[in-house]
Amino acid sequence: MAGGEARPRRPGRRTLAQVFLDSLLRNKLALFGTAWLLLVCIVLVTEPVLPLPSPTRINISNTFAKPSSQHLLGTDENGRDVLARLIDGGRVSILVGIVSALLTVVVGGTLGVVAGYAGGPVDRVIMRVTDGVLSIPVFFLLLAVVALFGSSITVLVLALSFTRWMGPARLIRGEIMRVKELEYATAVRGLGAGHLRIMFRHLLPQAMPVLIVATSIGVGNVMLVEAGLSFLGLGIAPPTPSWGNMLTASQFYMWSAPQLAVYPGLMILLTVLAFNAVGDVIRDTLDPRRRSGG
Amino acid sequence: MAEYLAKQLVASLFVLFLVMTATFFLVKLAPGTLSILADPTMDPGVVASVERRFGLDRPPVEQYLRWVSRMAQGDLGVSLVYGRPVIAMITERLPATLLLGLAALLVTVVLGMPAGIVAARWPNSILDQALSFLAIVGLATPNFWLGILAIILFSVTLGWLPGSGMQTIGQPFSLLDRASYLVLPTIVLATSTTAEIMRYTRSSWLETMSQDYVRTARSKGLAEGRVHLKHVLKNALIPVLTILGLALPRLVGGSAIVESLFSWPGIGSMAVNAAVSRDATVILGTTFFVSAGVILSNLVIDVLYGVVDPRIRYD
Secondary structure (H helix, E strand, O other): OOOHHHOOOOHHHOOHHHHHHHHHHHOHHHHHHHHHHHHHHHHHHHHHHOOOOOOOOOOHHHOOOOOOOOOOOOEOOOOOEHHHHHHHHHHHHHHHHHHHHHHHHHHHHHHHHHHHHHOHHHHHHHHHHHHHHHOOOHHHHHHHHHHHHOOOHHHHHHHHHHOOOHHHHHHHHHHHHHHOOOHHHHHHHHOOOOHHHHHHHHHHHHHHHHHHHHHHHHHHHHHHHHHHHHHOOOOOOOOOOOHHHHHHHHHHHOOOOOHHHHHHHHHHHHHHHHHHHHHHHHHHHHOHHHHOOO | OHHHHHHHHHHHHHHHHHHHHHHHHHHHHOOOOHHHHHOOOOOHHHHHHHHHHOOOOOOHHHHHHHHHHHHHOOOOOEOOOOOOEHHHHHHHHHHHHHHHHHHHHHHHHHHHHHHHHHHHHOOOOHHHHHHHHHHHHHHHOOHHHHHHHHHHHHHHHOOOOOOOOOOOOOOOOOHHHHHHHHHHHHHHHHHHHHHHHHHHHHHHHHHHHOOHHHHHHHHOOOOHHHHHHHHHHHHHHHHHHHHHHHHHHHHHHHHHHHHHHOOOOOHHHHHHHHHHOOOHHHHHHHHHHHHHHHHHHHHHHHHHHHHHOHHHHOO
């Protein structure tokens, strides 16, 4: 134990970026997740300038083509370029995932903040409803919604958000209950701030880490549900490609072209995995109680 | 205990009421009425008479009360497509769904819990890391994709197991035949719940390991294996019961996709077909029915919870 270098590291002194990089490097899965999401982002943004064939142009004379320089992953049952469809479908799937997850957190977050801040009967009612919805198989409710309202992207996003807000609501309620008793909250109250101002200006920012993690993991979950609905023909409707509805078609060609079933599913798996892993790392980074641990 | 039971019962009834209300509002908010959904080209006069017959011309409050009382009596209406009572269609398909669901639940418990315990027994070992990795991947895998891959591999390529239906057509029923049809859908349906239970068992086990009484047990010289078996097991598995309850909706929801994919003649595939053909009464009736089933199972789990964990009863 000689020399100044042996002085114990003080985690509190490190900046958030350092902590983030640290946990990223320690966690191979999260490293992969970040890299994957970056790659996906770059591809989605640069798609218009990429030299790709049209994802929707049908060419009956060139179906189930093998990978070639023209079609890097070959073509599907209608002679459409699989790679272009994967990228186009990815944009739809990820967009629906992100928008729904954000909306989920807005709905769940608002309810959670109100429940945690108000306490008493308001809290009890909100939490009873939350626990109640949590014990319903919401997938059936989703089926009912798309059956009654049709499955436009708007309906999908709204339905997905309104059936998945329970998790964030519970998490954020817990955070708010923890921070509302802290001294600064008492101080703000003493200074005469209104309820709304206290809740959303002063308490909510404290729950930000939980919100961010809930969003990241929410994106993955929503994408899985959307893919399931689209697979059943009840989500995003063709000709708009999505990773889910590309798999619908593929199940009819399992014998002749099993490769068509592999790609879209792999994309869903990797992307959901990436969002979950990144969510985990953000939690480790932002949560000081976990930061000190290994 | 009686008070605890009553409280759980009231909570369950409340959720059931919530489902009835939600489905009612869905129907009310949906574009067009039930009769128009059934046939858009219907004559306006006919629509009016149909609406009168189903009480759709009544004030909303009365409609709502009727809706609730009808559902509470198990009258789920008549299929718009088949013209049969929804409850009859459900009960007909219930055994198939129960068979698949219970098989998947069994796999979840038999694989998920031991895997979680093994991972927690040797934390950060290669075994733990491998199991945790598998669980993470399992939770991120779309079950229908897993199903497609399983069918391609085991049915199409290897020809080991059937990938569609419930029994070989034209053959008399045999247990072995049924089992062979059950294997693939069960595994696919149980994947995500097994992963969930494994992760939860692991963390619950590790949390119990850090309790004072475990330290005491260790410090008095008990062998590590005995500490795990005698002291941790009982306490760590109590919270796993709750998560089993929370996994039920996932299992039931998953059954819709898995049953469709494997053409399993259960409630899930019926609901999907109803959604595709916009058979509103069937899909709403099924939603209510499966919700009631899950809520009831959760009630049973809550009661069990009260039995095994005395701390809960006196809360």
